[in-house]
Amino acid sequence: MSLPRADFLTNFEEDQGQGLRTVEDGYRLLDLGNGHPYNIVHQTVDRHVKRGLGSRIALRYLDGSRDESWSFDQLARRTDDWARFYRSRGIGKGERIFVFLPRVPEIYAAILGAIKIGAIVGPLFEGFYEDALRDRLADSGARLLVTSPELVSRVPLRELPDLATVHVIEDLFPSVPNHPYDPEPALSMEPDDGYIIHYTSGSTGKPKGILHAHRAMIQLAITGRWVLDLRPRDVYWCTAHPGWVTGSQYGIFAPWINGTPCLINGGRFDAATWYRYIDTAGVTVWYATPTAFRMLMAAGTQTRSAHSLASLRHLLSVGEPLNPEVISWGLQTFGVRIHDTWWMTETGAQLIVNLPHREIRPGSMGLPLPGIDVEILDADNRPVPTGQSGQLAVKAPWPSLMKTVWNNPEKFLAYFTQVPGLGKFYLSGDTARKDADGYVYFLGRGDDVIVSAGEKVSPFEVESTLVSHPAVAEAGVIGKPDGVRGNIVKAFVVLREGFPAGEELARDIQLYVKTRLSAHAWPRELEIVAALPKTRASGKIMRRVLKAWETGSPIGDATTLDNPERVTLALSPA
Ligand code: WTA
Numbered sequence: 001m002s003l004p005r006a007d008f009l010t011n012f013e014e015d016q017g018q019g020l021r022t023v024e025d026g027y028r029l030l031d032l033g034n035g036h037p038y039n040i041v042h043q044t045v046d047r048h049v050k051r052g053l054g055s056r057i058a059l060r061y062l063d064g065s066r067d068e069s070w071s072f073d074q075l076a077r078r079t080d081d082w083a084r085f086y087r088s089r090g091i092g093k094g095e096r097i098f099v100f101l102p103r104v105p106e107i108y109a110a111i112l113g114a115i116k117i118g119a120i121v122g123p124l125f126e127g128f129y130e131d132a133l134r135d136r137l138a139d140s141g142a143r144l145l146v147t148s149p150e151l152v153s154r155v156p157l158r159e160l161p162d163l164a165t166v167h168v169i170e171d172l173f174p175s176v177p178n179h180p181y182d183p184e185p186a187l188s189m190e191p192d193d194g195y196i197i198h199y200t201s202g203s204t205g206k207p208k209g210i211l212h213a214h215r216a217m218i219q220l221a222i223t224g225r226w227v228l229d230l231r232p233r234d235v236y237w238c239t240a241h242p243g244w245v246t247g248s249q250y251g252i253f254a255p256w257i258n259g260t261p262c263l264i265n266g267g268r269f270d271a272a273t274w275y276r277y278i279d280t281a282g283v284t285v286w287y288a289t290p291t292a293f294r295m296l297m298a299a300g301t302q303t304r305s306a307h308s309l310a311s312l313r314h315l316l317s318v319g320e321p322l323n324p325e326v327i328s329w330g331l332q333t334f335g336v337r338i339h340d341t342w343w344m345t346e347t348g349a350q351l352i353v354n355l356p357h358r359e360i361r362p363g364s365m366g367l368p369l370p371g372i373d374v375e376i377l378d379a380d381n382r383p384v385p386t387g388q389s390g391q392l393a394v395k396a397p398w399p400s401l402m403k404t405v406w407n408n409p410e411k412f413l414a415y416f417t418q419v420p421g422l423g424k425f426y427l428s429g430d431t432a433r434k435d436a437d438g439y440v441y442f443l444g445r446g447d448d449v450i451v452s453a454g455e456k457v458s459p460f461e462v463e464s465t466l467v468s469h470p471a472v473a474e475a476g477v478i479g480k481p482d483g484v485r486g487n488i489v490k491a492f493v494v495l496r497e498g499f500p501a502g503e504e505l506a507r508d509i510q511l512y513v514k515t516r517l518s519a520h521a522w523p524r525e526l527e528i529v530a531a532l533p534k535t536r537a538s539g540k541i542m543r544r545v546l547k548a549w550e551t552g553s554p555i556g557d558a559t560t561l562d563n564p565e566r567v568t569l570a571l572s573p574a
Helices: 011-018 023-029 040-050 072-088 105-116 130-140 216-226 245-257 271-281 290-305 324-334 409-413 459-466 503-516 543-551
Strands: 057-063 066-071 096-100 120-124 144-147 165-168 194-200 208-213 236-238 262-265 285-288 314-318 338-342 374-377 390-395 416-419 423-434 440-445 450-452 455-457 472-482 486-495 525-529 568-571
Touching (some): 011 216, 023 216, 040 072, 040 216, 040 245, 057 072, 057 105, 072 105, 096 105, 096 130, 105 194, 120 130, 130 194, 216 245, 245 262, 271 290, 290 324, 314 324, 450 472, 459 472, 486 503, 486 543
Parallel strands (some): 057 262, 096 144, 236 262
Antiparallel strands (some): 194 208, 472 486, 525 568
């Protein structure tokens, strides 16, 4: 496949002449020193207003017939209103404020206002329910929650003693003040002070609170400039909700630090609507997931041909493997290449990327950012020879690397290893290989974490919610390969005595998880079986065997297992 490079002179190429060469040089893009507060919100919002660029559009919100724009000036005013409100509620530096709202302009101001006063903000995905909310709000010791009348009913308030204030906003679309602007200065922080916490799923235990520090601004500035290739005249669209790390780091900070207007889409995915948004807003740079691209692909050429899409100049992808078929579809459909990027909640920003001036090797995630060293390690944490597979590891630190895992310093330390002769490395948990030129190829997860539609799902969390259903005795959860979503969550359950297996019960259990845990993590397929495969010695449920059941691959040695045979009693309706 011929993949011609971008036909524009990229920011990266321009910067080479200016001496900006590595991630660390990102600090030169920022207002640091000279009395400017060290706070990511100063860089994201106030800097533009102070330079007289406040009348530029910061965001344009489209949902159905609603079409609203905020300038940087208006964003600054709303942000400051929130900052004053939080201060009036006695929230201080380092305390946790959570924001649980749908994707409306107000969520951005509520998040930025919290960070501005030195608090740590926890944005929550609007699809979360009771179980997911309890874990996150309790573990973080959240003091204040901002939410909506519709979402507040999902929050188990009585089980959250630390939560002193629940602020329900009745009007999700307040009018934006235009009174003379009296800026509320951002609190000046230390580079290592926390600003945002994102909970992420592992294969065991509860979700981990990944805390990021203000120093991340350096890497967000440089990757916004080099990888997204953002300029002030672009219109940028990141399709993720700010409850996910992509929706915060690349839906708020990276674009706005670079002064670029953002399209904010309300509502759910719909191919025709999404194409229309691109034309209406004149989107030039677009960051989405392979699943979103595959859903557009499935919607067909007729839906596409009703739209111009001529504004698009630069496309990027994140979160799951970008298959070569999607790259060729992208080339045909939009006339440009889709640039893969790899990073994780823990890494805080992109690390392996396809810069727009470089050759793309389909199937590869690209090359490490300049200034970032990547190694592939064997089981003893020694580098493997070129071309061989192993664990993807990154030399630590880099500016956006997480500061810690909240309440769990042991988990934080377990992410790192000393590689003899090379220093300290961050262990990603992903399996990958490198070719002779350093291009990195993703091979899979090294653990049981499921990546579905670009979001990580912990089998443990889904199993915990499943077994709280009155009819479920035991549950085992795996990822099942899926042509559109990469993987879907598949559950195998064993019923308690007295509950007859049937399609209806299967559907009921699915719905239970959907409305208890999260709209993204529920099992799209659920199978009621007579028994689950377990190790005879420890009684541990063997997800490996469940995977073999599903994919038809051999189970391997079954002599140490109980119930290696699959006996299906009922399957959820398709
Ligand atoms: C996966 C999302 C293949 C990977 C920013 C990683 C990818 C996990 C890619 C992190 C990619 C992310 N190709 N797989 N380009 N990008 N992943 O924490 O398994 O939600 O470890 O961060 O997604 O997911 P997380």
